[in-house]
Amino acid sequence: MKILVVLLLVFFTGQRTSFFQVPYQHQVEMVQNAFWDYVGKTTMTSKEYVWHIRKSAPGKNLELISTSIEAIYGFFNTVYTQVVLWTNDFYRKFCHEIDNLKYHMEEFMEDLEGGVLFHSTEMAAQLRCKMEDMKKYIAYYIESLDPKGLKECIMGQIQELHGEMYESCEYMQNYEHHQPDHHYHHHKHHYPKYTCDKNKIDEHMEEFQGIILLMVNNFEGQLDTTTNEINRKMAPRGKKLLNQSPLVVFTLSSFLRKRF
Incomplete structure:
Protein backbone atom coordinates (compact mmCIF):
# COMPACT_ATOMS: atom_id res chain seq x y z
CA MET A 1 0.00 0.00 0.00
CA TYR A 80 -5.47 17.18 0.59
CA THR A 81 -6.57 17.44 4.21
CA GLN A 82 -3.60 15.54 5.59
CA VAL A 83 -0.81 16.95 3.44
CA VAL A 84 -1.52 20.10 1.46
CA LEU A 85 -2.87 22.14 4.35
CA TRP A 86 0.10 21.60 6.64
CA THR A 87 2.67 21.90 3.84
CA ASN A 88 1.17 25.31 3.01
CA ASP A 89 1.45 26.22 6.67
CA PHE A 90 5.10 25.13 6.74
CA TYR A 91 5.85 27.20 3.66
CA ARG A 92 4.28 30.31 5.18
CA LYS A 93 6.37 29.85 8.32
CA PHE A 94 9.56 29.44 6.29
CA CYS A 95 8.78 32.63 4.35
CA HIS A 96 8.08 34.49 7.59
CA GLU A 97 11.51 33.57 8.96
CA ILE A 98 13.22 34.68 5.74
CA ASP A 99 11.35 38.00 5.87
CA ASN A 100 12.35 38.33 9.52
CA LEU A 101 16.01 37.86 8.56
CA LYS A 102 15.63 40.54 5.87
CA TYR A 103 14.20 42.89 8.49
CA HIS A 104 17.18 42.39 10.82
CA MET A 105 19.58 42.95 7.94
CA GLU A 106 17.77 46.00 6.58
CA GLU A 107 20.19 48.58 8.01
CA PHE A 108 23.13 46.76 6.49
CA MET A 109 21.32 46.43 3.15
CA GLU A 110 20.35 50.11 3.07
CA ASP A 111 23.95 51.15 3.71
CA LEU A 112 25.02 49.04 0.76
CA GLU A 113 22.30 50.41 -1.50
CA GLY A 114 22.82 54.04 -0.50
CA GLY A 115 26.60 54.07 -0.54
CA VAL A 116 29.12 55.40 -3.03
CA LEU A 117 30.99 52.10 -3.12
CA PHE A 118 31.67 50.54 -6.47
CA HIS A 119 29.39 47.49 -6.89
CA SER A 120 27.73 48.08 -3.50
CA THR A 121 24.27 48.44 -5.03
CA GLU A 122 24.79 45.24 -7.01
CA MET A 123 25.88 43.46 -3.83
CA ALA A 124 22.73 44.52 -2.01
CA ALA A 125 20.55 43.41 -4.92
CA GLN A 126 22.27 40.01 -5.02
CA LEU A 127 21.74 39.51 -1.29
CA ARG A 128 18.05 40.39 -1.57
CA CYS A 129 17.61 38.07 -4.55
CA LYS A 130 19.35 35.25 -2.71
CA MET A 131 16.95 35.54 0.22
CA GLU A 132 13.95 35.56 -2.14
CA ASP A 133 15.37 32.58 -4.05
CA MET A 134 15.43 30.63 -0.81
CA LYS A 135 11.63 30.78 -0.80
CA LYS A 136 11.55 29.21 -4.27
CA TYR A 137 13.88 26.39 -3.24
CA ILE A 138 11.85 25.77 -0.11
CA ALA A 139 8.61 25.66 -2.12
CA TYR A 140 10.11 23.13 -4.54
CA TYR A 141 11.30 20.69 -1.87
CA ILE A 142 8.15 21.04 0.21
CA GLU A 143 5.97 20.25 -2.81
CA SER A 144 8.29 17.33 -3.62
CA LEU A 145 7.87 16.13 -0.02
CA ASP A 146 11.65 15.80 0.22
CA PRO A 147 12.83 16.85 3.71
CA LYS A 148 16.38 15.56 3.18
CA GLY A 149 16.75 17.50 -0.05
CA LEU A 150 15.24 20.54 1.66
CA LYS A 151 17.73 20.35 4.52
CA GLU A 152 20.73 19.92 2.24
CA CYS A 153 19.65 22.72 -0.09
CA ILE A 154 18.62 25.27 2.51
CA MET A 155 21.71 24.74 4.68
CA GLY A 156 23.88 25.30 1.63
CA GLN A 157 21.94 28.44 0.74
CA ILE A 158 22.33 29.80 4.27
CA GLN A 159 26.09 29.23 4.22
CA GLU A 160 26.39 30.96 0.85
CA LEU A 161 24.30 33.91 2.06
CA HIS A 162 26.40 34.17 5.22
CA GLY A 163 29.59 34.20 3.19
CA GLU A 164 28.31 36.84 0.77
CA MET A 165 27.26 39.08 3.65
CA TYR A 166 30.75 38.74 5.09
CA GLU A 167 32.28 39.72 1.75
CA SER A 168 30.02 42.77 1.49
CA CYS A 169 30.86 43.77 5.05
CA GLU A 170 34.60 43.49 4.41
CA TYR A 171 34.20 45.48 1.20
CA MET A 172 32.60 48.33 3.13
CA GLN A 173 35.23 48.24 5.87
CA ASN A 174 38.13 48.17 3.42
CA TYR A 175 36.68 51.15 1.60
CA GLU A 176 36.40 53.18 4.80
CA HIS A 177 39.93 52.28 5.94
CA HIS A 178 41.43 53.47 2.65
CA GLN A 179 39.54 56.76 2.37
CA PRO A 180 40.84 60.05 3.88
CA ASP A 181 38.59 62.00 6.22
CA HIS A 182 37.89 64.74 3.65
CA HIS A 183 36.55 62.07 1.27
CA TYR A 184 34.16 60.82 3.94
CA HIS A 185 32.93 64.34 4.74
CA HIS A 186 32.47 65.05 1.05
CA HIS A 187 30.15 62.04 0.69
CA LYS A 188 28.61 62.23 4.13
CA HIS A 189 25.14 62.97 2.77
CA HIS A 190 25.23 59.94 0.50
CA TYR A 191 27.10 57.45 2.63
CA PRO A 192 26.97 57.82 6.42
CA LYS A 193 29.95 56.26 8.09
CA TYR A 194 29.00 52.78 9.21
CA THR A 195 31.02 50.11 10.91
CA CYS A 196 29.82 46.74 9.72
CA ASP A 197 29.33 44.50 12.75
CA LYS A 198 30.24 40.95 11.79
CA ASN A 199 29.17 39.75 15.22
CA LYS A 200 25.63 40.91 14.53
CA ILE A 201 25.67 39.18 11.17
CA ASP A 202 26.84 35.97 12.85
CA GLU A 203 24.19 36.32 15.54
CA HIS A 204 21.31 36.79 13.11
CA MET A 205 22.50 34.11 10.69
CA GLU A 206 23.07 31.52 13.42
CA GLU A 207 19.66 32.25 14.91
CA PHE A 208 18.07 31.97 11.47
CA GLN A 209 19.87 28.70 10.71
CA GLY A 210 18.80 27.20 14.03
CA ILE A 211 15.15 28.09 13.46
CA ILE A 212 15.16 26.79 9.88
CA LEU A 213 16.88 23.54 10.87
CA LEU A 214 14.26 22.97 13.57
CA MET A 215 11.48 23.63 11.07
CA VAL A 216 12.99 21.20 8.55
CA ASN A 217 13.18 18.51 11.25
CA ASN A 218 9.56 19.21 12.18
CA PHE A 219 8.60 18.97 8.51
CA GLU A 220 10.28 15.57 8.24
CA GLY A 221 8.57 14.33 11.40
CA GLN A 222 5.18 15.60 10.27
CA LEU A 223 5.62 13.93 6.89
Missing part, protein backbone atom coordinates in the same frame (compact mmCIF):
# COMPACT_ATOMS: atom_id res chain seq x y z
CA LYS A 2 2.92 2.32 0.56
CA ILE A 3 3.58 2.71 -3.15
CA LEU A 4 0.01 3.92 -3.65
CA VAL A 5 0.24 6.43 -0.81
CA VAL A 6 3.58 7.82 -1.95
CA LEU A 7 2.34 8.33 -5.51
CA LEU A 8 -0.78 10.06 -4.27
CA LEU A 9 1.19 12.26 -1.89
CA VAL A 10 3.52 13.50 -4.61
CA PHE A 11 0.69 13.93 -7.11
CA PHE A 12 -1.90 15.71 -5.03
CA THR A 13 0.47 18.11 -3.27
CA GLY A 14 0.53 20.26 -6.38
CA GLN A 15 -3.27 20.44 -6.71
CA ARG A 16 -3.92 23.38 -4.36
CA THR A 17 -5.86 25.40 -6.91
CA SER A 18 -8.03 22.60 -8.27
CA PHE A 19 -9.65 21.13 -5.20
CA PHE A 20 -13.04 20.55 -6.80
CA GLN A 21 -12.01 20.16 -10.41
CA VAL A 22 -12.56 16.96 -12.34
CA PRO A 23 -9.19 15.17 -12.65
CA TYR A 24 -7.39 15.49 -15.96
CA GLN A 25 -6.79 12.33 -18.00
CA HIS A 26 -3.13 12.08 -16.95
CA GLN A 27 -4.22 12.38 -13.32
CA VAL A 28 -6.64 9.49 -13.76
CA GLU A 29 -3.88 7.48 -15.41
CA MET A 30 -1.63 8.09 -12.41
CA VAL A 31 -4.31 6.68 -10.11
CA GLN A 32 -4.75 3.72 -12.45
CA ASN A 33 -1.02 3.03 -12.42
CA ALA A 34 -0.94 3.31 -8.64
CA PHE A 35 -3.83 0.85 -8.40
CA TRP A 36 -2.09 -1.73 -10.59
CA ASP A 37 1.20 -1.23 -8.76
CA TYR A 38 -0.66 -2.02 -5.58
CA VAL A 39 -2.19 -5.16 -7.11
CA GLY A 40 1.25 -6.32 -8.23
CA LYS A 41 2.85 -5.65 -4.85
CA THR A 42 0.02 -7.25 -2.90
CA THR A 43 -0.07 -10.43 -5.00
CA MET A 44 3.72 -10.54 -5.54
CA THR A 45 3.13 -10.63 -9.30
CA SER A 46 5.78 -9.38 -11.72
CA LYS A 47 5.19 -6.17 -13.66
CA GLU A 48 5.09 -8.10 -16.94
CA TYR A 49 2.30 -10.37 -15.75
CA VAL A 50 0.38 -7.48 -14.24
CA TRP A 51 0.61 -5.71 -17.58
CA HIS A 52 -0.89 -8.73 -19.37
CA ILE A 53 -3.68 -8.90 -16.81
CA ARG A 54 -4.36 -5.19 -17.19
CA LYS A 55 -4.65 -5.50 -20.97
CA SER A 56 -6.89 -8.58 -20.83
CA ALA A 57 -10.69 -8.26 -21.12
CA PRO A 58 -11.31 -8.93 -17.39
CA GLY A 59 -8.50 -6.54 -16.55
CA LYS A 60 -10.07 -3.73 -18.55
CA ASN A 61 -13.32 -4.26 -16.68
CA LEU A 62 -11.44 -4.29 -13.42
CA GLU A 63 -9.76 -0.99 -14.30
CA LEU A 64 -13.14 0.71 -14.06
CA ILE A 65 -12.74 0.42 -10.30
CA SER A 66 -9.59 2.52 -10.33
CA THR A 67 -11.13 5.18 -12.61
CA SER A 68 -14.09 5.77 -10.36
CA ILE A 69 -14.42 9.52 -9.82
CA GLU A 70 -15.79 8.86 -6.35
CA ALA A 71 -12.74 6.79 -5.44
CA ILE A 72 -10.38 9.40 -6.86
CA TYR A 73 -12.04 12.17 -4.87
CA GLY A 74 -11.95 9.98 -1.79
CA PHE A 75 -8.19 9.67 -2.08
CA PHE A 76 -7.90 13.34 -3.00
CA ASN A 77 -9.86 14.63 -0.01
CA THR A 78 -7.87 12.53 2.42
CA VAL A 79 -4.51 13.52 0.99
CA ASP A 224 6.42 10.58 8.52
CA THR A 225 3.42 10.91 10.83
CA THR A 226 1.08 11.87 8.01
CA THR A 227 2.32 9.08 5.73
CA ASN A 228 1.73 6.52 8.47
CA GLU A 229 -1.71 7.96 9.14
CA ILE A 230 -2.69 7.83 5.46
CA ASN A 231 -1.35 4.27 5.22
CA ARG A 232 -3.49 3.38 8.21
CA LYS A 233 -6.59 4.89 6.64
CA MET A 234 -6.01 3.64 3.11
CA ALA A 235 -4.87 0.09 3.84
CA PRO A 236 -8.34 -1.15 4.89
CA ARG A 237 -9.80 0.33 1.70
CA GLY A 238 -7.28 -1.53 -0.42
CA LYS A 239 -7.89 -4.81 1.41
CA LYS A 240 -11.64 -4.32 1.21
CA LEU A 241 -11.40 -3.66 -2.52
CA LEU A 242 -9.58 -6.93 -3.10
CA ASN A 243 -11.72 -8.93 -0.66
CA GLN A 244 -15.00 -7.65 -2.11
CA SER A 245 -13.98 -8.02 -5.76
CA PRO A 246 -13.98 -11.71 -6.74
CA LEU A 247 -13.08 -10.58 -10.24
CA VAL A 248 -9.67 -9.48 -8.97
CA VAL A 249 -8.95 -12.79 -7.29
CA PHE A 250 -10.37 -14.81 -10.18
CA THR A 251 -8.43 -12.88 -12.82
CA LEU A 252 -5.13 -13.11 -10.96
CA SER A 253 -5.47 -16.75 -9.99
CA SER A 254 -6.59 -17.82 -13.48
CA PHE A 255 -3.75 -15.96 -15.12
CA LEU A 256 -1.13 -17.33 -12.73
CA ARG A 257 -2.40 -20.89 -13.15
CA LYS A 258 -1.87 -20.57 -16.90
CA ARG A 259 1.66 -19.27 -16.39
CA PHE A 260 2.79 -21.87 -13.89
Whole structure:
Protein backbone atom coordinates (compact mmCIF):
# COMPACT_ATOMS: atom_id res chain seq x y z
CA MET A 1 0.00 0.00 0.00
CA LYS A 2 2.92 2.32 0.56
CA ILE A 3 3.58 2.71 -3.15
CA LEU A 4 0.01 3.92 -3.65
CA VAL A 5 0.24 6.43 -0.81
CA VAL A 6 3.58 7.82 -1.95
CA LEU A 7 2.34 8.33 -5.51
CA LEU A 8 -0.78 10.06 -4.27
CA LEU A 9 1.19 12.26 -1.89
CA VAL A 10 3.52 13.50 -4.61
CA PHE A 11 0.69 13.93 -7.11
CA PHE A 12 -1.90 15.71 -5.03
CA THR A 13 0.47 18.11 -3.27
CA GLY A 14 0.53 20.26 -6.38
CA GLN A 15 -3.27 20.44 -6.71
CA ARG A 16 -3.92 23.38 -4.36
CA THR A 17 -5.86 25.40 -6.91
CA SER A 18 -8.03 22.60 -8.27
CA PHE A 19 -9.65 21.13 -5.20
CA PHE A 20 -13.04 20.55 -6.80
CA GLN A 21 -12.01 20.16 -10.41
CA VAL A 22 -12.56 16.96 -12.34
CA PRO A 23 -9.19 15.17 -12.65
CA TYR A 24 -7.39 15.49 -15.96
CA GLN A 25 -6.79 12.33 -18.00
CA HIS A 26 -3.13 12.08 -16.95
CA GLN A 27 -4.22 12.38 -13.32
CA VAL A 28 -6.64 9.49 -13.76
CA GLU A 29 -3.88 7.48 -15.41
CA MET A 30 -1.63 8.09 -12.41
CA VAL A 31 -4.31 6.68 -10.11
CA GLN A 32 -4.75 3.72 -12.45
CA ASN A 33 -1.02 3.03 -12.42
CA ALA A 34 -0.94 3.31 -8.64
CA PHE A 35 -3.83 0.85 -8.40
CA TRP A 36 -2.09 -1.73 -10.59
CA ASP A 37 1.20 -1.23 -8.76
CA TYR A 38 -0.66 -2.02 -5.58
CA VAL A 39 -2.19 -5.16 -7.11
CA GLY A 40 1.25 -6.32 -8.23
CA LYS A 41 2.85 -5.65 -4.85
CA THR A 42 0.02 -7.25 -2.90
CA THR A 43 -0.07 -10.43 -5.00
CA MET A 44 3.72 -10.54 -5.54
CA THR A 45 3.13 -10.63 -9.30
CA SER A 46 5.78 -9.38 -11.72
CA LYS A 47 5.19 -6.17 -13.66
CA GLU A 48 5.09 -8.10 -16.94
CA TYR A 49 2.30 -10.37 -15.75
CA VAL A 50 0.38 -7.48 -14.24
CA TRP A 51 0.61 -5.71 -17.58
CA HIS A 52 -0.89 -8.73 -19.37
CA ILE A 53 -3.68 -8.90 -16.81
CA ARG A 54 -4.36 -5.19 -17.19
CA LYS A 55 -4.65 -5.50 -20.97
CA SER A 56 -6.89 -8.58 -20.83
CA ALA A 57 -10.69 -8.26 -21.12
CA PRO A 58 -11.31 -8.93 -17.39
CA GLY A 59 -8.50 -6.54 -16.55
CA LYS A 60 -10.07 -3.73 -18.55
CA ASN A 61 -13.32 -4.26 -16.68
CA LEU A 62 -11.44 -4.29 -13.42
CA GLU A 63 -9.76 -0.99 -14.30
CA LEU A 64 -13.14 0.71 -14.06
CA ILE A 65 -12.74 0.42 -10.30
CA SER A 66 -9.59 2.52 -10.33
CA THR A 67 -11.13 5.18 -12.61
CA SER A 68 -14.09 5.77 -10.36
CA ILE A 69 -14.42 9.52 -9.82
CA GLU A 70 -15.79 8.86 -6.35
CA ALA A 71 -12.74 6.79 -5.44
CA ILE A 72 -10.38 9.40 -6.86
CA TYR A 73 -12.04 12.17 -4.87
CA GLY A 74 -11.95 9.98 -1.79
CA PHE A 75 -8.19 9.67 -2.08
CA PHE A 76 -7.90 13.34 -3.00
CA ASN A 77 -9.86 14.63 -0.01
CA THR A 78 -7.87 12.53 2.42
CA VAL A 79 -4.51 13.52 0.99
CA TYR A 80 -5.47 17.18 0.59
CA THR A 81 -6.57 17.44 4.21
CA GLN A 82 -3.60 15.54 5.59
CA VAL A 83 -0.81 16.95 3.44
CA VAL A 84 -1.52 20.10 1.46
CA LEU A 85 -2.87 22.14 4.35
CA TRP A 86 0.10 21.60 6.64
CA THR A 87 2.67 21.90 3.84
CA ASN A 88 1.17 25.31 3.01
CA ASP A 89 1.45 26.22 6.67
CA PHE A 90 5.10 25.13 6.74
CA TYR A 91 5.85 27.20 3.66
CA ARG A 92 4.28 30.31 5.18
CA LYS A 93 6.37 29.85 8.32
CA PHE A 94 9.56 29.44 6.29
CA CYS A 95 8.78 32.63 4.35
CA HIS A 96 8.08 34.49 7.59
CA GLU A 97 11.51 33.57 8.96
CA ILE A 98 13.22 34.68 5.74
CA ASP A 99 11.35 38.00 5.87
CA ASN A 100 12.35 38.33 9.52
CA LEU A 101 16.01 37.86 8.56
CA LYS A 102 15.63 40.54 5.87
CA TYR A 103 14.20 42.89 8.49
CA HIS A 104 17.18 42.39 10.82
CA MET A 105 19.58 42.95 7.94
CA GLU A 106 17.77 46.00 6.58
CA GLU A 107 20.19 48.58 8.01
CA PHE A 108 23.13 46.76 6.49
CA MET A 109 21.32 46.43 3.15
CA GLU A 110 20.35 50.11 3.07
CA ASP A 111 23.95 51.15 3.71
CA LEU A 112 25.02 49.04 0.76
CA GLU A 113 22.30 50.41 -1.50
CA GLY A 114 22.82 54.04 -0.50
CA GLY A 115 26.60 54.07 -0.54
CA VAL A 116 29.12 55.40 -3.03
CA LEU A 117 30.99 52.10 -3.12
CA PHE A 118 31.67 50.54 -6.47
CA HIS A 119 29.39 47.49 -6.89
CA SER A 120 27.73 48.08 -3.50
CA THR A 121 24.27 48.44 -5.03
CA GLU A 122 24.79 45.24 -7.01
CA MET A 123 25.88 43.46 -3.83
CA ALA A 124 22.73 44.52 -2.01
CA ALA A 125 20.55 43.41 -4.92
CA GLN A 126 22.27 40.01 -5.02
CA LEU A 127 21.74 39.51 -1.29
CA ARG A 128 18.05 40.39 -1.57
CA CYS A 129 17.61 38.07 -4.55
CA LYS A 130 19.35 35.25 -2.71
CA MET A 131 16.95 35.54 0.22
CA GLU A 132 13.95 35.56 -2.14
CA ASP A 133 15.37 32.58 -4.05
CA MET A 134 15.43 30.63 -0.81
CA LYS A 135 11.63 30.78 -0.80
CA LYS A 136 11.55 29.21 -4.27
CA TYR A 137 13.88 26.39 -3.24
CA ILE A 138 11.85 25.77 -0.11
CA ALA A 139 8.61 25.66 -2.12
CA TYR A 140 10.11 23.13 -4.54
CA TYR A 141 11.30 20.69 -1.87
CA ILE A 142 8.15 21.04 0.21
CA GLU A 143 5.97 20.25 -2.81
CA SER A 144 8.29 17.33 -3.62
CA LEU A 145 7.87 16.13 -0.02
CA ASP A 146 11.65 15.80 0.22
CA PRO A 147 12.83 16.85 3.71
CA LYS A 148 16.38 15.56 3.18
CA GLY A 149 16.75 17.50 -0.05
CA LEU A 150 15.24 20.54 1.66
CA LYS A 151 17.73 20.35 4.52
CA GLU A 152 20.73 19.92 2.24
CA CYS A 153 19.65 22.72 -0.09
CA ILE A 154 18.62 25.27 2.51
CA MET A 155 21.71 24.74 4.68
CA GLY A 156 23.88 25.30 1.63
CA GLN A 157 21.94 28.44 0.74
CA ILE A 158 22.33 29.80 4.27
CA GLN A 159 26.09 29.23 4.22
CA GLU A 160 26.39 30.96 0.85
CA LEU A 161 24.30 33.91 2.06
CA HIS A 162 26.40 34.17 5.22
CA GLY A 163 29.59 34.20 3.19
CA GLU A 164 28.31 36.84 0.77
CA MET A 165 27.26 39.08 3.65
CA TYR A 166 30.75 38.74 5.09
CA GLU A 167 32.28 39.72 1.75
CA SER A 168 30.02 42.77 1.49
CA CYS A 169 30.86 43.77 5.05
CA GLU A 170 34.60 43.49 4.41
CA TYR A 171 34.20 45.48 1.20
CA MET A 172 32.60 48.33 3.13
CA GLN A 173 35.23 48.24 5.87
CA ASN A 174 38.13 48.17 3.42
CA TYR A 175 36.68 51.15 1.60
CA GLU A 176 36.40 53.18 4.80
CA HIS A 177 39.93 52.28 5.94
CA HIS A 178 41.43 53.47 2.65
CA GLN A 179 39.54 56.76 2.37
CA PRO A 180 40.84 60.05 3.88
CA ASP A 181 38.59 62.00 6.22
CA HIS A 182 37.89 64.74 3.65
CA HIS A 183 36.55 62.07 1.27
CA TYR A 184 34.16 60.82 3.94
CA HIS A 185 32.93 64.34 4.74
CA HIS A 186 32.47 65.05 1.05
CA HIS A 187 30.15 62.04 0.69
CA LYS A 188 28.61 62.23 4.13
CA HIS A 189 25.14 62.97 2.77
CA HIS A 190 25.23 59.94 0.50
CA TYR A 191 27.10 57.45 2.63
CA PRO A 192 26.97 57.82 6.42
CA LYS A 193 29.95 56.26 8.09
CA TYR A 194 29.00 52.78 9.21
CA THR A 195 31.02 50.11 10.91
CA CYS A 196 29.82 46.74 9.72
CA ASP A 197 29.33 44.50 12.75
CA LYS A 198 30.24 40.95 11.79
CA ASN A 199 29.17 39.75 15.22
CA LYS A 200 25.63 40.91 14.53
CA ILE A 201 25.67 39.18 11.17
CA ASP A 202 26.84 35.97 12.85
CA GLU A 203 24.19 36.32 15.54
CA HIS A 204 21.31 36.79 13.11
CA MET A 205 22.50 34.11 10.69
CA GLU A 206 23.07 31.52 13.42
CA GLU A 207 19.66 32.25 14.91
CA PHE A 208 18.07 31.97 11.47
CA GLN A 209 19.87 28.70 10.71
CA GLY A 210 18.80 27.20 14.03
CA ILE A 211 15.15 28.09 13.46
CA ILE A 212 15.16 26.79 9.88
CA LEU A 213 16.88 23.54 10.87
CA LEU A 214 14.26 22.97 13.57
CA MET A 215 11.48 23.63 11.07
CA VAL A 216 12.99 21.20 8.55
CA ASN A 217 13.18 18.51 11.25
CA ASN A 218 9.56 19.21 12.18
CA PHE A 219 8.60 18.97 8.51
CA GLU A 220 10.28 15.57 8.24
CA GLY A 221 8.57 14.33 11.40
CA GLN A 222 5.18 15.60 10.27
CA LEU A 223 5.62 13.93 6.89
CA ASP A 224 6.42 10.58 8.52
CA THR A 225 3.42 10.91 10.83
CA THR A 226 1.08 11.87 8.01
CA THR A 227 2.32 9.08 5.73
CA ASN A 228 1.73 6.52 8.47
CA GLU A 229 -1.71 7.96 9.14
CA ILE A 230 -2.69 7.83 5.46
CA ASN A 231 -1.35 4.27 5.22
CA ARG A 232 -3.49 3.38 8.21
CA LYS A 233 -6.59 4.89 6.64
CA MET A 234 -6.01 3.64 3.11
CA ALA A 235 -4.87 0.09 3.84
CA PRO A 236 -8.34 -1.15 4.89
CA ARG A 237 -9.80 0.33 1.70
CA GLY A 238 -7.28 -1.53 -0.42
CA LYS A 239 -7.89 -4.81 1.41
CA LYS A 240 -11.64 -4.32 1.21
CA LEU A 241 -11.40 -3.66 -2.52
CA LEU A 242 -9.58 -6.93 -3.10
CA ASN A 243 -11.72 -8.93 -0.66
CA GLN A 244 -15.00 -7.65 -2.11
CA SER A 245 -13.98 -8.02 -5.76
CA PRO A 246 -13.98 -11.71 -6.74
CA LEU A 247 -13.08 -10.58 -10.24
CA VAL A 248 -9.67 -9.48 -8.97
CA VAL A 249 -8.95 -12.79 -7.29
CA PHE A 250 -10.37 -14.81 -10.18
CA THR A 251 -8.43 -12.88 -12.82
CA LEU A 252 -5.13 -13.11 -10.96
CA SER A 253 -5.47 -16.75 -9.99
CA SER A 254 -6.59 -17.82 -13.48
CA PHE A 255 -3.75 -15.96 -15.12
CA LEU A 256 -1.13 -17.33 -12.73
CA ARG A 257 -2.40 -20.89 -13.15
CA LYS A 258 -1.87 -20.57 -16.90
CA ARG A 259 1.66 -19.27 -16.39
CA PHE A 260 2.79 -21.87 -13.89
